[in-house]
Amino acid sequence: MIKLFSLFAGIGAFEKALERLGIPYELVGFSEIDKFAVKSYCAIHNVPIEKNYGDITQIDISALPNFNMMTWGFPCQDISIAGKMQGIKEGETRSGLYYEGYRILKAKRPTYSIIENVKNLTGKRFKNQFDSILNDLSELGYTNYWQILNAKDYGIPQNRERVFIVSIRNDICKNNFVFPPKIPLKLKLKDLLEEKVDEKYYLTESGIGRLIKKNNRLIRNNNKNPDVSSCIVAGYYKMDGMFNQYTSRFISSLL
Numbered sequence: 001m002i003k004l005f006s007l008f009a010g011i012g013a014f015e016k017a018l019e020r021l022g023i024p025y026e027l028v029g030f031s032e033i034d035k036f037a038v039k040s041y042c043a044i045h046n047v048p049i050e051k052n053y054g055d056i057t058q059i060d061i062s063a064l065p066n067f068n069m070m071t072w073g074f075p076c077q078d079i080s081i082a083g084k085m086q087g088i089k090e091g092e093t094r095s096g097l098y099y100e101g102y103r104i105l106k107a108k109r110p111t112y113s114i115i116e117n118v119k120n121l122t123g124k125r126f127k128n129q130f131d132s133i134l135n136d137l138s139e140l141g142y143t144n145y146w147q148i149l150n151a152k153d154y155g156i157p158q159n160r161e162r163v164f165i166v167s168i169r170n171d172i173c174k175n176n177f178v179f180p181p182k183i184p185l186k187l188k189l190k191d192l193l194e195e196k197v198d199e200k201y202y203l204t205e206s207g208i209g210r211l212i213k214k215n216n217r218l219i220r221n222n223n224k225n226p227d228v229s230s231c232i233v234a235g236y237y238k239m240d241g242m243f244n245q246y247t248s249r250f251i252s253s254l255l
Helices: 013-021 035-045 094-108 124-139 205-222 240-254
Strands: 002-007 025-031 069-072 112-118 142-150 161-169
Touching: 002 013, 002 094, 013 025, 013 035, 069 094, 094 124, 124 142, 124 161
Parallel strands: 002 025, 002 069, 069 112
Antiparallel strands: 112 161, 142 161
């Protein structure tokens, strides 16, 4: 049986994938610091809050139980084009928490490691850091497979690209891992939206005006292209539920 340790767990997309696939697993623990995400995680997966190891920087590796699968989507804020792109700097940036995940992986050496992050990690700006991650994993004795997957190719009507790195310990890896093939998109965005939404969730006219005004100012300051149209800039969140389905697809291929 899979014994799972989930880092930067959010609300548990990987866990939901295993559940949807009907694959038995035991959650040995998860790590998450956002109190709302923790509350949601425990409710969704019916686990006690004691399973949460909290702040990854404070995890005592010697106190961790054994596990054979580790999933981790370390913070992307310093890699994403929506952020300041300061990169993966140990002890300096949020994305530098990669090294905390690596610390645990190095000590525990589970059979499988699955990393998820933004597509920009594989781009020209961060190519050296991405290659360094792959090298770190290889030096720990893993065979790595990576690919950029788009949610729209796996049943979700959203253009959402993410890189997945599947690492299998060399003593286990006998055959080449293959990422799942694309499937036809049958859903539309309207199929996922609620028909009736309470008024309290809508912005007021004045609120919309302030956002547009702020965005126009950002465009004037940061973009010299007069053809760029105004848009409301949304905050970035993991949105675990939106990629639950295509997470399921490649975990199915892995197992």
